[in-house]
Amino acid sequence: MLRSCAARLRTLRVLRRQPGDARLPGSQPGSGKLRSFSFEDVTEKDQALPKPSWSKDLRLLFDKFMKKCEDGSWKRLPSYKTSYTTSTIQDIRAFFSGSIPLKEELMSQARLFTRSFEDGLGFEYVMFYNDDEKRVVCICQGGLYLQGPPGFLHGGALATLIDITLGTNAMVAGGPVMTANLDISFKRPVPLCSVVVINSQLDKVEGRKFFVSCNVRSVDEQTLHTEGTGLFIKLEPGKSLI
């Protein structure tokens, strides 16, 4: 497994040097400098689709869940490198009542943490949502740059994946939320480059409070790696965050 990860790393290093790389909108490829930027420049590519860096396990799981999407009971959730799309930036600013602390030019350089690594080296994941069951499943593969103990996934990386899965579950049910509390029990370490499944469930909604829980299991479901619960608070339009 680690050997295939190393091969992917070599391939990615070669790919990284190719010209015309538009992964960082606003940057001149190869110049190392940032040019002035307009949001219209963003050509967002859906990151939650198969890539060469995906392992066979991740591809098989992806196919399995795409099959479940065919009758409409499950939906694949697209995912982008920014936390927003070109058309929603004004809505987001209005929603947060001007309390986004970054200037627009810097905002244009900001990236969703989990989509900031090069393909295969960081977080590779796809989420699927079942509206009737209020469940979100995240299939994910933590790459070589997410190491904690030698050969294993960093606990903070796993906590991040849990946070975005639980947060997405709350968000698809109730709109924009922020994490107020996360409680995670690490039971068995996750081997680096392996694939795990985060199964989350919306347990309860009390006013603006969304209570969500999850477990993290190996692909063969034999190993329970982690359990977690989270509290997410629905944001109120116009209420400043800071």
Ligand SMILES: CCCCCCCCCCCCCCCCCC(=O)SCCNC(=O)CCNC(=O)[C@H](O)C(C)(C)COP(=O)(O)OP(=O)(O)OC[C@H]1O[C@@H](n2cnc3c(N)ncnc32)[C@H](O)[C@@H]1OP(=O)(O)O
């Ligand atoms: C149009 C916009 C669209 C945007 C779309 C963008 C698309 C993004 C797509 C990417 C997907 C990402 C998914 C999200 C996952 C990442 C989340 C983060 O990292 S987030 C980053 C990390 N997180 C942060 O940085 C958050 C920092 N914290 C905060 O900003 C605020 O504390 C708050 C917003 C969480 C709540 O503030 P506030 O609105 O003023 O709330 P109140 O004081 O009024 O309380 C309301 C109720 O909640 C209770 N309650 C509250 N807190 C707690 C608690 N800890 N413990 C227990 N309970 C708590 C409180 O007792 C009350 O209960 P009750 O009396 O009604 O019964």
